[in-house]
Amino acid sequence: xxxxxxxxxxxxxxxxxxxxxxxxxxxxxxxxxxxxxxxxxxxxxxxxxxxxxxxxxxxxxxxxxxxxxxxxxxxxxxxxxxxxxxxxxxxxxxxxxxxxxxxxxxxxxxxxxxxxxxxxxxxxxxxxxxxxxxxxxxxxxxxxxxxxxxxxxxxxxxxxxxxxxxxxxxxxxxxxxxxxxxxxxxxxxxxxxxxxxxxxxxxxxxxxxxxxxxxxxxxxxxxxxxxxxxxxxxxxxxxxxxxxxxxxxxxxxxxxxxxxxxxxxxxxxxxxxxxxxxxxxxxxxxxxxxxxxxxxxxxxxxxxxxxxxxxxxxxxxxxxxxxxxxxxxxxxxxxxxxxxxxxxxxxxxxxxxxxxxxxxxxxxxxxxxxxxxxxxxxxxxxxxxxxxxxxxxxxxxxxxxxxxxxxxxxxxxxxxxxxxxxxxxxxxxxxxxxxxxxxxxxxxxxxxxxxxxxxxxxxxxxxxxxxxxxxxxxxxxxxxxxxxxxxxxxxxxxxxxxxxxxxxxxxxxxxxxxxxx
Amino acid sequence: xxxxxxxxxxxxxxxxxxxxxxxxxxxxxxxxxxxxxxxxxxxxxxxxxxxxxxxxxxxxxxxxxxxxxxxxxxxxxxxxxxxxxxxxxxxxxxxxxxxxxxxxxxxxxxxxxxxxxxxxxxxxxxxxxxxxxxxxxxxxxxxxxxxxxxxxxxxxxxxxxxxxxxxxxxxxxxxxxxxxxxxxxxxxxxxxxxxxxxxxxxxxxxxxxxxxxxxxxxxxxxxxxxxxxxxxxxxxxxxxxxxxxxxxxxxxxxxxxxxxxxxxxxxxxxxxxxxxxxxxxxxxxxxxxxxxxxxxxxxxxxxxxxxxxxxxxxxxxxxxxxxxxxxxxxxxxxxxxx
Numbered sequence: 055x056x057x058x059x060x061x062x063x064x065x066x067x068x069x070x071x072x073x074x075x076x077x078x079x080x081x082x083x084x085x086x087x088x089x090x091x092x093x094x095x096x097x098x099x100x101x102x103x104x105x106x107x108x109x110x111x112x113x114x115x116x117x118x119x120x121x122x123x124x125x126x127x128x129x130x131x132x133x134x135x136x137x138x139x140x141x142x143x144x145x146x147x148x149x150x151x152x153x154x155x156x157x158x159x160x161x162x163x164x165x166x167x168x169x170x171x172x173x174x175x176x177x178x179x180x181x182x183x184x185x186x187x188x189x190x191x192x193x194x195x196x197x198x199x200x201x202x203x204x205x206x207x208x209x210x211x212x213x214x215x216x217x218x219x220x221x222x223x224x225x226x227x228x229x230x231x232x233x234x235x236x237x238x239x240x241x242x243x244x245x246x247x248x249x250x251x252x253x254x255x256x257x258x259x260x261x262x263x264x265x266x267x268x269x270x271x272x273x274x275x276x277x278x279x280x281x282x283x284x285x286x287x288x289x290x291x292x293x294x295x296x297x298x299x300x301x302x303x304x305x306x307x308x309x310x311x312x313x314x315x316x317x318x319x320x321x322x323x324x325x326x327x328x329x330x331x332x333x334x335x336x337x338x339x340x341x342x343x344x345x346x347x348x349x350x351x352x353x354x355x356x357x358x359x360x361x362x363x364x365x366x367x368x369x370x371x372x373x374x375x376x377x378x379x380x381x382x383x384x385x386x387x388x389x390x391x392x393x394x395x396x397x398x399x400x401x402x403x404x405x406x407x408x409x410x411x412x413x414x415x416x417x418x419x420x421x422x423x424x425x426x427x428x429x430x431x432x433x434x435x436x437x438x439x440x441x442x443x444x445x446x447x448x449x450x451x452x453x454x455x456x457x458x459x460x461x462x463x464x465x466x467x468x469x470x471x472x473x474x475x476x477x478x479x480x481x482x483x484x485x486x487x488x489x490x491x492x493x494x495x496x497x498x499x500x501x502x503x504x505x506x507x508x509x510x511x512x513x514x515x516x517x518x519x520x521x522x523x524x525x526x527x528x529x530x531x532x533x534x535x536x537x538x539x540x541x542x543x544x545x546x547x548x549x550x551x552x553x554x555x556x557x558x559x560x561x562x563x564x565x566x567x568x569x570x571x
Numbered sequence: 572x573x574x575x576x577x578x579x580x581x582x583x584x585x586x587x588x589x590x591x592x593x594x595x596x597x598x599x600x601x602x603x604x605x606x607x608x609x610x611x612x613x614x615x616x617x618x619x620x621x622x623x624x625x626x627x628x629x630x631x632x633x634x635x636x637x638x639x640x641x642x643x644x645x646x647x648x649x650x651x652x653x654x655x656x657x658x659x660x661x662x663x664x665x666x667x668x669x670x671x672x673x674x675x676x677x678x679x680x681x682x683x684x685x686x687x688x689x690x691x692x693x694x695x696x697x698x699x700x701x702x703x704x705x706x707x708x709x710x711x712x713x714x715x716x717x718x719x720x721x722x723x724x725x726x727x728x729x730x731x732x733x734x735x736x737x738x739x740x741x742x743x744x745x746x747x748x749x750x751x752x753x754x755x756x757x758x759x760x761x762x763x764x765x766x767x768x769x770x771x772x773x774x775x776x777x778x779x780x781x782x783x784x785x786x787x788x789x790x791x792x793x794x795x796x797x798x799x800x801x802x803x804x805x806x807x808x809x810x811x812x813x814x815x816x817x818x819x820x821x822x823x824x825x826x827x828x829x830x831x832x833x834x835x836x837x838x839x840x841x842x843x844x845x846x847x848x849x850x851x852x853x854x855x856x857x858x859x860x861x862x863x864x865x866x867x868x869x870x871x872x873x874x875x876x877x878x879x880x881x882x883x884x885x886x887x888x889x890x891x892x893x894x895x896x897x898x899x900x901x902x903x904x905x906x907x908x909x
Binding site: 366422 | 789
């Protein structure tokens, strides 16, 4: 019995769509097994089936340490069955102590009338010591550095397996790590992997899900690649390469890039960013030309998604300079009012939380930027309502109803309202982040149209998105980020879904067209 | 009644108006209807004493302190902050007027000015700790409320101070218009001013966005901290004005009774949020709520019901009204989804 996890013929159908199609894979005892693939390939679905969130189609089978598992996996019993999960957000309560987090599961399931804190503390210290971690059980999680938080989450997950190991007499169990390193500083990852390897020596096996191919190659023994809900293959990590993996992920052979020159000359630069550092972004410089839609993309955590917010001063960066329409601004002291005065507009991805207030009227949401222009008396108020109605019609918001609550609109129409709100103020530089997330196909095309038209009208647009099709659809130029830096630039014809994807995974490994800055 | 019900020019009225449904109008008038029902019931039960001009003049002319304090509560509440020090500010300012005028011999006009300035300062201090230090406003104002109570007791040596200038009382309760004390009109005027600011000015819209979605407001370039601070300051001044009025009503100031206004003021603000523009704190709704509550309590008093019932009436009215509006809201959300 040397298989830790066996999955056979697992399928999962969502509303007629196959998210998983006859997936079979196995993880050997004591192995670190990578699971990779692009967004929507089915890895999350598979993990959620194992965790008991999803009910798979009949016919699939799961075995753990040779024991068949009843499907669907009953909720909250995964640990008893020998599976323990660490998700991207780590699932720690920041205001509680290390010890309270470590034993959270036990406190909720065991009937304890009296908690012997001294004993618990000693036990926790023992476990931490075994992993050579210097975790203080009394420290608050919020005060821990990112590495220690991640370590704590793993140790806790392993500790949850202890019960299972006791029941089965010793070893076994599966630890599922679902992109645990996204929020971890790069320099700390080596230390983190040590813990992963250590957990294998305790008899557990590890399923390691990651976007980052370097990371997956470094830490795993074998890797299974999923594409469109199917297993493409399983390879031995030591006998493969990044290029081979990318081919498996995107399903075709790589072509080499043709370096191209961009047609813009320096003096039609509308905006330029110099030496921007902040968040996970490091020393980034680029230009945005007048009338252009510049795409920013990369893998999750690569820093591209932070750029619009850093330019807008929310939060401000550590350093950097921004020039808009000939005026220079210090990005370390940027704030939204200054950004707006400078002619910038930000359409954030979080539509209900940051872009519009759901419980207020569409009218007030769409007019927020221009409300100062209306003098407060009755007649102007009529004009205010009429103008909001005109704006809704112009941007084809359906229904064009100023007096309804913002939250009653569909996602696509909400986004039109948010775009209309900013475009009423005619900005020079429009920053958008994931503008079509959760938007239906029809509205998506309309949103593209609004953005493209704004650019044709002379506006500069920066669009940060991980939607590669979107980049191909609307961008004239795309900057691909990797590790907080611009890895390469794609222009015009080069911007296809597949090429952008390759660039995201491989970035600097491939010959790239000329970078910027 | 509010701008949200304004109809646009004729040709698009049909289109735009359909955003509000008949149910919305019913809901916005529900509290007024409840008020009418209460009046009718007591008029039937006590036909000789309740439905008299004198009684209505009294009911309208005696609640202004609560009205004005509730207006003060409304402002930070709209910006998303609970200021529970406002009753303390009111008592402190009322006592300041009495002490300065009676013990200090200060002219009453100047004493009022000093009291209002104190209100402003208290508001600025609350704002400083809530906005710039970042402590939850509820906790900050809990602290300042306790401090103010202490200072009020110190200032008055825990005594009621009487003998405040007759001029103040004259202009608050003695002079009447249409048989109702002038103070009633002060409350209505303040209510109208706040309505104008909330509904007709850009600053009113900004306060609303700050209260409902601070993050949206911030990313829209609104200086959220400044708006919140301004709301604390305005509320402080208005609460101090309520204190001046309270002292003028009695011609004297006692150091503790003002505290009992805190919960009714919040109750009126919340009850008012079920009326006129449902789901939103609003001055007219709050005004109606105060007079609805006082009508019920006066009626009960006339019926000879013991005073403890009044508190029960207050509490039941508040919970019942908010329950009803919550049920309506949920039902509407369900029908929106279908």
